[in-house]
Amino acid sequence: MSDAFKAHISLFAAQVIYALNYSIAKDLMPFHIGPLALVYLRISGACLLFWILSLFARKESLDVGDFKKMAILAVFGVFVNQVFFIYGLRLTIPINSAIIMISNPIMVILFTLIVFKERITFLKISGLSLGIAGAVSLLLFR
Structure with a gap:
């Protein structure tokens, strides 16, 4: 392996x-x-x-x-x-808690972009998009 x-x-x-x-x-x-x-x-x-x-x-x-x-x-x-x-x-219910926890990395990325003026890279946008898609899918398909 x-x-x-x-x-x-x-x-x-x-x-x-x-x-x-x-x-x-x-x-x-x-x-x-x-x-x-x-x-x-x-x-x-x-x-x-x-x-x-x-x-x-x-x-x-x-x-x-x-x-x-x-x-x-x-x-x-x-x-x-x-x-x-x-x-x-x-x-709250577990799904709401999971959505809040999923949003933490999204908030960290946005915070570093705004406060520390970090560069926006393809990987950051990809990760942010995946996080948002995951949160939206949890909301839509409960």
């Missing part, structure tokens, strides 16, 4: 898990677990999984200053993001 094929299988599996995330989280929350407990379980499970995987990976050294940056990113990039996502999901 080629490395490219393995990468594509891994990406496909990640997207399937990501897609199932909305419905599973929504089904668990109102009856079985609270939003913060769900966030705690998700983050703890991911930490455990990545720690186990790190035992088999090549070791890399980090500067002391990098640990502070990683802690800040962990709080805002993972914890706060997940808390907002789970609480938002509790208030």
